[in-house]
Amino acid sequence: MFPGAIDTRGDPSDRDGANFVVVGAPLDVSTTFQPGTRFGPRRIRTFAEPFDDYDRRTDQQFSELGIFDHGDVRAWDDVEAYLEFLEGTLRDVVWDDAVPVTLGGEHTVSLAGVRAVEPDVVVSLDAHLDLRAEYDGNPLSHACVMRRLLESVESVEELIVIGARAGSEAEWERAEIEDVTVVAPEDAGSWSLPDRLTDRDLYLSVDIDVADPAYAPGTGTTEPFGLEPRELRDIVRELARQATGFDVVEVNDRDDGQAASLAGKLVREFVFSRADR
Amino acid sequence: MFPGAIDTRGDPSDRDGANFVVVGAPLDVSTTFQPGTRFGPRRIRTFAEPFDDYDRRTDQQFSELGIFDHGDVRAWDDVEAYLEFLEGTLRDVVWDDAVPVTLGGEHTVSLAGVRAVEPDVVVSLDAHLDLRAEYDGNPLSHACVMRRLLESVESVEELIVIGARAGSEAEWERAEIEDVTVVAPEDAGSWSLPDRLTDRDLYLSVDIDVADPAYAPGTGTTEPFGLEPRELRDIVRELARQATGFDVVEVNDRDDGQAASLAGKLVREFVFSRADR
Amino acid sequence: MFPGAIDTRGDPSDRDGANFVVVGAPLDVSTTFQPGTRFGPRRIRTFAEPFDDYDRRTDQQFSELGIFDHGDVRAWDDVEAYLEFLEGTLRDVVWDDAVPVTLGGEHTVSLAGVRAVEPDVVVSLDAHLDLRAEYDGNPLSHACVMRRLLESVESVEELIVIGARAGSEAEWERAEIEDVTVVAPEDAGSWSLPDRLTDRDLYLSVDIDVADPAYAPGTGTTEPFGLEPRELRDIVRELARQATGFDVVEVNDRDDGQAASLAGKLVREFVFSRADR
Amino acid sequence: MFPGAIDTRGDPSDRDGANFVVVGAPLDVSTTFQPGTRFGPRRIRTFAEPFDDYDRRTDQQFSELGIFDHGDVRAWDDVEAYLEFLEGTLRDVVWDDAVPVTLGGEHTVSLAGVRAVEPDVVVSLDAHLDLRAEYDGNPLSHACVMRRLLESVESVEELIVIGARAGSEAEWERAEIEDVTVVAPEDAGSWSLPDRLTDRDLYLSVDIDVADPAYAPGTGTTEPFGLEPRELRDIVRELARQATGFDVVEVNDRDDGQAASLAGKLVREFVFSRADR
Amino acid sequence: MFPGAIDTRGDPSDRDGANFVVVGAPLDVSTTFQPGTRFGPRRIRTFAEPFDDYDRRTDQQFSELGIFDHGDVRAWDDVEAYLEFLEGTLRDVVWDDAVPVTLGGEHTVSLAGVRAVEPDVVVSLDAHLDLRAEYDGNPLSHACVMRRLLESVESVEELIVIGARAGSEAEWERAEIEDVTVVAPEDAGSWSLPDRLTDRDLYLSVDIDVADPAYAPGTGTTEPFGLEPRELRDIVRELARQATGFDVVEVNDRDDGQAASLAGKLVREFVFSRADR
Amino acid sequence: MFPGAIDTRGDPSDRDGANFVVVGAPLDVSTTFQPGTRFGPRRIRTFAEPFDDYDRRTDQQFSELGIFDHGDVRAWDDVEAYLEFLEGTLRDVVWDDAVPVTLGGEHTVSLAGVRAVEPDVVVSLDAHLDLRAEYDGNPLSHACVMRRLLESVESVEELIVIGARAGSEAEWERAEIEDVTVVAPEDAGSWSLPDRLTDRDLYLSVDIDVADPAYAPGTGTTEPFGLEPRELRDIVRELARQATGFDVVEVNDRDDGQAASLAGKLVREFVFSRADR
Numbered sequence A, B, C, D, E, F: 001m002f003p004g005a006i007d008t009r010g011d012p013s014d015r016d017g018a019n020f021v022v023v024g025a026p027l028d029v030s031t032t033f034q035p036g037t038r039f040g041p042r043r044i045r046t047f048a049e050p051f052d053d054y055d056r057r058t059d060q061q062f063s064e065l066g067i068f069d070h071g072d073v074r075a076w077d078d079v080e081a082y083l084e085f086l087e088g089t090l091r092d093v094v095w096d097d098a099v100p101v102t103l104g105g106e107h108t109v110s111l112a113g114v115r116a117v118e119p120d121v122v123v124s125l126d127a128h129l130d131l132r133a134e135y136d137g138n139p140l141s142h143a144c145v146m147r148r149l150l151e152s153v154e155s156v157e158e159l160i161v162i163g164a165r166a167g168s169e170a171e172w173e174r175a176e177i178e179d180v181t182v183v184a185p186e187d188a189g190s191w192s193l194p195d196r197l198t199d200r201d202l203y204l205s206v207d208i209d210v211a212d213p214a215y216a217p218g219t220g221t222t223e224p225f226g227l228e229p230r231e232l233r234d235i236v237r238e239l240a241r242q243a244t245g246f247d248v249v250e251v252n253d254r255d256d257g258q259a260a261s262l263a264g265k266l267v268r269e270f271v272f273s274r275a276d277r
């Protein structure tokens, strides 16, 4: 269970007063290079244990913010079916008037999150564009997730990818279409949400590989020259006010805790900032 | 490249004098619990580096036995298509009158091996029966591989599973049908091939988890109370004479080299024994 | 949660039909040499995930045996107070007519288990005698646990330490008193419970360091020349029938899963054997 | 032995010409989350081995600065008694007119250091305030160390905590009293000692978790958004002139050497700067 | 094989159209502190696998730039003989009008690279000066490599060491002679090649320990307070235009991939920038 | 310092009453495959820490047996010079009427040990014959050490290699000459010293790779199908009576302590048995 959250693994129906619901989505099927995202949710929860309940900046106790932990939605090989099931779980959260906070798992799980939340805009913090039409013939690979949701989630009008530094030529071409904005890692520190979007609903997705590998070695596809944690934090803080859904994905167990610790901290920054708006 | 083998990664057509062809099959899609079999082939090749070319028992040099390394057949998410492609590669080996030696990858790859070789009998050294009808709805999971080949490979009349100590109730029931023989880990040391099978073609598959976890921690689904390495070795030596296909599977990179070292050694024992018959 | 057990973390009062209750006791205060037993319970539960629900030998499904998981009794620095609290938790289990199955944590937690169960005889599988009067001035060190329970638990008439190969001179002298029997590692394979004890209540404690370090590197004080896993298994199977309490302790996270996998398997052997008596 | 120091493990009385005395304090009793500070001193000494004896900035050879290594003051479970003993050892260093340089061990050991040195001001570089009244009922937990020394060391008039980003509400309230100054991580780079303190005696304590986890994953309670190593270095350099005692604490062995390498380097920066004043 | 390169391990004579030739040089003889550079080349190639073929900045596909991978020049104990052999291999590359890209191995291998390329200027990105006359009596230690090439490669007029923060007093004195320029880590971000050198041939050598240890823990002699990856990248980009030889050295396998990932990325930055000039 | 030994690192002249002198020899120059023997001595000493001072079998306290620890003889690249220096150190031990107990370091260091001790017979427990004329042109490689001492140490009449299962054809031919006896791993358990040798002086060398890799993964060249620890122990116990020199070599830091724990235990078994004769 995420430290400070209320345990509702046994009974999801009992969510009175829920403002946020943490859902683990340990999907690890299409992971390229280094696998292990199946251990992401438990690792994030574990490395969140040393964090104090209290947040000084917002003067709030985490445990008093109406955060419930649904536990993990156990994954299986049929990604399409899994995403559908996960979407149902996350939509229940939305129907409970709470914000779903998904712990991945491979990035593909964001598809379920966005479908459940139906935001106007998706902001993806990612080293990669994830705009492929397919990857090795698989349209549901983590490397295609942003393309899929642009295509298939009607509500989504815009995608902003912050920190992207890798992609195929076709992906970069797709990114030039006007529904996509790419913010280079070097510009992420000074980026802020354009005025025209300040009253829109956002879904915020953090692929932990957006950080430089020193800060998150435990991820599938490390990509140097990434963001500093404080840059990540400041973006999460700013966008949290408008975000109706959040996930942090692509954490695995192949490091000494750096990736999970950062991921767990960003979950908290999201929650504290959103609760404090 | 497997140390001592001839490198034919560039050009598989050039296999004059091949007696054995090593093929890496780094499939890692349905792996349960701990993933990482995608790193199996490279890890086996690496940990085979310290072995001397010479084998005292059979008085042979490994590098003189006509062993070619085809390199890896790169895996992708569509297991059915991958197995078909891999089967083609392995059948080419058979058509070249050589013995395919497959380095897994998850156990599913044995299906390609057996289809290519079309043996009379399959001997599986495995902690698990792998006789499920399906696993999480997936009929091509590693946990179903022996069931699949009994069903779908016409040549196969019998399956012998040595070292099995785990399985579902349905699997154990399936194992009681007369086409399957199960040899308990405790009986493996004294087991030898029944007389009626001494002139049949065999396919020999080693799931490294058949060994006790101390000898092979780096595998997906560790299962204590397994075989000693010398017991494994002696079975491999005995069966190698009749084996027309061989694989060692389920090695991952989550240990300090124990699993890969044992796997690489068993490859050599197989080759030396078969070449020496 | 221990795989296959019923989750009662939220509400321990709801234990109708409980035959066994798993309780995590992640105490890690007096651990000598390598610390990390605080991660023992979660690691045992994790490495038990690949085990099949079904047990062929006893023809039973683990999930049908009335096993409940209470979760962890969170540890703190005051060992005396913690043991008292843990004892209460375990005594509740006894009062529910269930068998407590404690996952350590340092060996000290057996003191709570034995106090709760009040057996006639304690059987300790351990590389060490744990019969010190005190260790570095601490009478509640893991190295003193067997001495403490001989002194302080009135019901206990005898202690049998199997696999012991280390201890101070004073400990060995204490072990010569008639209430203690020591079975050397070399004799463990052929040992069986003396006739005079076959109708007595036992508490069975497994310090995972009783196994040879190859089978359990992840423990605080490795001691070579230990038991083989099958020897451990056979003793657990035999004694389970008479055991009214069980623990497996001293597992940490400093290996590749060997210690936790063996520990989880012994928990299952205990449960299957006891349920099958 | 710390590389370049003179070995006085056998005989602490022989310290003619000592300017600095390194003392290992491997206490690891109250460590929360990830244990292993018992291995801190040896790990710091080990990862200091590749450093050159010579320091260009100050044009000094480390081995010529009168640095003696006392070895470790072996720890045991009774923290109060241990601290008293350690304080004695460190006071001997002070009486020898040398600066004690303590290698932790959990942060609690700073209590012994400050008591021995009796400074006017304590500067703590730490992600945490360590101002708890008690932690899990333990007033001698690492999480209480700054509170304890404010209360119990008469000489100490002020505490400055640099880099703090975590603490309970009560700790932050305590920090608002005028004897405590907190410098946020974001302000640490531009911080310098207030004028009113430039002629006061300081004790400088570095809890390695003050650094961002990328630079020190091997610590008990990682806390993202921390300091850069050069920021740490510059503070150590500036304060070294006035410091009459120094420690670096909370290093464990759960990383690839990052924490210990940084800690060892800071020890050297302290020594070079202080010797050069 | 380096991902995207053409495999010429079997036949180095077949290099039509080669612009770059990658050569592994896994020398690991004089490595001080932590050994393992013998695994450097394979680890760099492995951690380059997740990188996309396409580079957005230069609008190029890696696989279309005429990059060939020669494989490794297997190392042995006689460093002098090995360097001579390696030099021959690298000179063949030069004679093929291609740029040698060497993957170390210890830094000593740069001697072969510089001898083969005969540049006017050598730029070394290194935490260390590597200007020793000898190290432990060995003039071919990695710690002497820059001294050796200044002495023995006639073409070399200047050496620029960027990021150096460690060296013996004698090395720093040697560095004051006019043929050596040292750029401190703090100045590396704003450094650019002096005008007088903008039309000279350069050899660019990256000792991965120039980066801060957080970004490259897997190296022999970690030295805190190093460069940020983007600073490294920008220098590599600028110098690539003039560089006729390149190496990245001192990567070992003692981390979670950080060092190898950064090294592999710098190889790509070098190639993309040079091809794009 | 080896736990229980008397520290004479500062002053080797002070060895009154020495019966055994432990000497670390961290040579790591010719190590093939996995390096790291330079960390062997410190790792053996560390993993010997949990062992109790008392030995029940021989009823002795380790600390009362006159064991001194000389510390490490720091290694450098010039193996010939190093061996000479080490030999001097070990000969001083012999002249002090004590038994040298060398902790390797690569196996080459046995050459110094045997030269210092000048035994009649050398018994090598090793997976490998180590009888090469040279290895990669290096006659002082660890793979040649037994050949070198047969050739160059006049006193040595016989070599017995126990557990050998690997070697080149030329090595096996050399092993057939009458001055060499090879005992296969399978025969090691029942082997005992031939009668004709029971009054001869022995030098006993344990290359830790003689054990099966499960028991010693942390060594340079793992070789499956090795000895069980108790088999090793029994041979050490038997031969200790006649041994005038002892070493344990080829331990590195690439495992979870298994190799070092076993090595440290064998040192103790040697000392206890020899002291008890």
Ligand SMILES: [Mn+2]
Pocket (backbone or CB within 6 Å): A107, A126, A128, A130, A142, A207, A250
């Ligand atoms: Mn992504």
Ligand SMILES: [Mn+2]
Pocket (backbone or CB within 6 Å): A126, A127, A128, A207, A209, A210, A221, A250
């Ligand atoms: Mn990504």
Ligand SMILES: [Mn+2]
Pocket (backbone or CB within 6 Å): B107, B126, B128, B130, B142, B207, B250
């Ligand atoms: Mn299988």
Ligand SMILES: [Mn+2]
Pocket (backbone or CB within 6 Å): B126, B127, B128, B207, B209, B210, B221, B250
């Ligand atoms: Mn299996």
Ligand SMILES: [Mn+2]
Pocket (backbone or CB within 6 Å): C107, C126, C128, C130, C142, C207, C250
């Ligand atoms: Mn115990």
Ligand SMILES: [Mn+2]
Pocket (backbone or CB within 6 Å): C126, C127, C128, C207, C209, C210, C221, C250
């Ligand atoms: Mn024990």
Ligand SMILES: [Mn+2]
Pocket (backbone or CB within 6 Å): D107, D126, D128, D130, D142, D207, D250
């Ligand atoms: Mn602290």
Ligand SMILES: [Mn+2]
Pocket (backbone or CB within 6 Å): D126, D127, D128, D207, D209, D210, D221, D250
């Ligand atoms: Mn702290």
Ligand SMILES: [Mn+2]
Pocket (backbone or CB within 6 Å): E107, E126, E128, E130, E142, E207, E250
């Ligand atoms: Mn260098």
Ligand SMILES: [Mn+2]
Pocket (backbone or CB within 6 Å): E126, E127, E128, E207, E209, E210, E221, E250
């Ligand atoms: Mn360097």
Ligand SMILES: [Mn+2]
Pocket (backbone or CB within 6 Å): F107, F126, F128, F130, F142, F207, F250
């Ligand atoms: Mn050897």
Ligand SMILES: [Mn+2]
Pocket (backbone or CB within 6 Å): F126, F127, F128, F207, F209, F210, F221, F250
């Ligand atoms: Mn050997």
